[in-house]
Amino acid sequence: MGTNEDTADARTALLVREAMDRATAELPALMDLSGPARTEGSRRRARVRVAIGAGVLAVATLGAATASLLPGDSAGRGPVEAVIAAPPSPTAPPQPVHIEPTPGESSMADLPPAERARQENFQDRAVGVLQSLLPPTVGTVQRTNLKVNFYRATKDGKAFPLIFSVRPSGEKPSPCQEIRGRVCAKATLPGGIEAHASTIPTGTVTETEVSFRYGTCNVRLSLFPDEAANASAPVTPAQLLDVAKAPAFLDLVRAAEAQPLEKEQRSIPGG
Incomplete structure (x- = not known):
């Protein structure tokens, strides 16, 4: 066989x-020719x-x-079917870091389902933007399930709390003052907005933050130290100012100012 x-x-x-x-x-039949024509x-x-x-x-x-690349039985009998793999599904957003609220403190789990979904969607967008704009020294940015403004960055086993807040307020944020070891820097953002950045000593480590006023909101982006590892926030004021200038970051701020995610900040008389 x-x-x-x-x-x-x-x-x-x-x-x-x-x-x-x-x-x-x-082809047409050849005429009865001889010699070169027939040839x-x-x-x-x-x-x-x-x-x-x-x-x-x-x-x-x-x-x-x-056909040899397609599946079939050993005898080559029967129909041969091409198997086309389905396109990969979009990458699912990373799961949030769970942070247990302190007694009496609320968390995102206490929100109505629609509002919780809105805040989580904003957090996912913010994670993508912050991850692309912050320097590699910050590591991996994740959202948390405690507050809409609370995130975390991890690098080489160290965890750095991160605050990204766009909060309605009737008062402008205070400008940076170089006191108690605080070092300040400032820059002008698109639209003529003045932003202030600083490093803030906390014991032997430092926090880094940038703040500015946008519309009716005070905006703050802060990276805190990992105090347990005695590691300062792995970002400089100049790097945070670069983040604040980026169109993608300002788009997030604009969206949060148009549809606030945080409650209005109110000052306490005599506080």
């Missing part, structure tokens, strides 16, 4: 031969047969090669 390969070769040869016969049969006619017929044979052979070979 012949092998599958012998059967494929025989089918290919038959296909080539039938195609050449059909093609040359359509040229024979050559023309031969060239057509060779050209068609080469084309058919190439197609047949491609078909055989394709």
Whole structure:
């Protein structure tokens, strides 16, 4: 009994031969000529047969090669089906870091479902923007399920709390003052907005933050130290100012100012 390969070769040869016969049969019959004319006619017929044979052979070979890559039974019987993989699904947003609220403190779990979904959607957008704009030294940015303005960055086993707040307020944020070891920097954002950045000592480590006024809201982006690891916030004031200038970051601020996610900040008389 012949092998599958012998059967494929025989089918290919038959296909080539039938195609050449059909093609040359359509050529006009040669007149009863002699000498050079008869010779040229024979050559023309031969060239057509060779050209068609080469084309058919190439197609047949491609078909055989394709079939050999498709699944089938060992005897090569039955229909051959091509299996096309479904496109990969979009990457799901990372799960939030769970932070247990302190006694009496509320969390995002206490929100109505629609409002919780709105805040989580904003957090997912913020994570993407912050991850793309903050320097690699910050590590991986994640949202938390405690507050809409609370995130966390992790790098080399260290965890740095991160606050991104766009909070309605009737009062402008206080400008940075270089007191008690605080170091300040400032820059002008698009639209003429003045932003202040600083490093703030906390014991032997430092926090870094940037703040500015946008519309009716006070905006703050702060990265805190990992005090347990005695590691300062791995970002400089200049780097946070670059984040604040970025159009993608300001788009987030604009969206949060138009539809606030945090309660209005109110000052306490005598506080």
